[in-house]
Amino acid sequence: MNVHAVKAIYLFEMARTWRTLLQSVVSPVISTALYFIVFGSAIGGHMAPIDGVAYGAFIVPGLIMLTLLTQSISNAAFGIYFPRFVGTIYEVLSAPISYVEIVLGYVGAAATKSVMLGIIILATSTFFVDVKVLHPVWMVSFLVLTAVTFSLFGFIIGIWADGFEKLQMIPLLIVTPLTFLGGSFYSIDMLPPFWRSVTLFNPVVYLVSGFRWSFFGVSDVNIGISLGMTLVFLLACLVAVWWIFRTGYRLKS
Amino acid sequence: MQPILRVENLSKVYEGGFTALKDVSLELNQGEIFALLGPNGAGKTTLISIVCGLVNPSAGKVEVAGHDIITDYRAARALIGLVPQELKTDSFESVWATVAFSRGLFGKKRDDARIERVLRDLSLWDKKDNKIMTLSGGMKRRVLIAKALAHEPRILFLDEPTAGVDVELRRDMWRLVRQLSDEGVTIILTTHYLEEAEEMADRIGVIRKGELMLVEEKTALMRQFGQKRLTIHLAAPLGTIPSAFAGHNLTLSADGRDLVLVYGTGQGSAPVSDLLRGLAMAGIAYHDLETHQSSLEDIFVDLMRENA
């Protein structure tokens, strides 16, 4: 294991995070605060508690997931796309490192940043609503697992993309809608039966549901299924990354 | 002694079906300076890229100090430093950070003294905290060299190192190349600035359309293809070459004012002194002399013509 290389890549990527700290932290915090003001206070005041949880608190796990997914994907995608675009990737590809180490460095840094953001948003939310975490270990596990899984997914997008439009297309066209429709702001039990069944094809439902369970002990779907689905997606991403490096897809001619 | 680089029957066919390398074989010895000479599109960068792991070979085998570049890539790549043809740098990083990054990437533990030495050797020390985007093109090139040297490679690839580079950097670079070579680092440079290969290299390989056409000691190459030409500007024009000089390889210019002697670089100065003595004896006066040695460029053109 080339530990020095993993560390070099990780620290390089984290340095990028610190450099852009303001924009990478401030903007999610502001948008989260806006969600709380609009959904939590303004509208939430007129909403009945869901499963015994006040609406303002109910949306906290969903909001964290929303940020976690979009930030993991865009961070990891940009992290690997940019050196490809500028051409500095040559150095990483010519270094004595395995693809596992490359992925550890890039995905590790992207996931770290997302987890930090998740925690910052959780902290922000306590200014607006009363949240308590019933299963903190599970909460952190879901946070980390989701961050890693979607950073891997972002890494794949960053290798697949051959332009900045494609880089933003997946998060914008697929992930954001899936998150909004994935029960971030409502319980899927509130949907008519047909739409509830359709929703069960949305992987984000399982993430949000499992994550919410770690907060309040209530969930739309079984916690075991939530965990299982997340792991399946993680596995799928790992297989894709393995294939990318085995074939040199978009990296080597 | 085991060659530091062994390339065996290497071929590359790019995805579109273009053959960039055809059955190239080459062995390099430790510490030598090798110039790979060829026109644009000859396959120089492709060859380097395969050795460095950036391009997959289609056929053949490459070993670096006995380590196969595919099955034993870690050991092989740890020995290699690459300065790419194009300026590819991280704009927002400082010079120090990017060079330290390279060292870590190649698996070496932090060594500030080493990095300081590399930066000083390349006159980058006072720029160490500058962001790379604030540097000139020449300075960026120096940064790329520093990055390639940060992990103490045993082989250094310089892909067209002096394309668009100022005189000062060129001089610094050659000084550094000589110094590295003295320390036992093997240097492979590609160029189509032909005087450069002539000036720097111990051996020269000529590549064209993906084929390595010849590999030769520079001096042998010069002896084989090198010609010298002595032009004598006569005081008074001659009608014909006097018969006493029939044994010399002489030609007379149309206006009869210039006498031209062509001889091989391997013959030393004997032909010149013979001729000058002969002229003195024959009472032929001249007011100036001029010699010209064929450059690699001339050799190269000859070689291409022969093989065309």
Ligand SMILES: Nc1ncnc2c1ncn2[C@@H]1O[C@H](COP(=O)(O)OP(=O)(O)O)[C@@H](O)[C@H]1O
């Ligand atoms: N990725 C690629 N795909 C297809 N053809 C390529 C690729 N890279 C280089 N080539 C072609 O291979 C030939 C050799 O290129 P290169 O090795 O860069 O030559 P040189 O460095 O000697 O100028 C050129 O004709 C070039 O167009």
Ligand SMILES: [Mg+2]
């Ligand atoms: Mg080239």
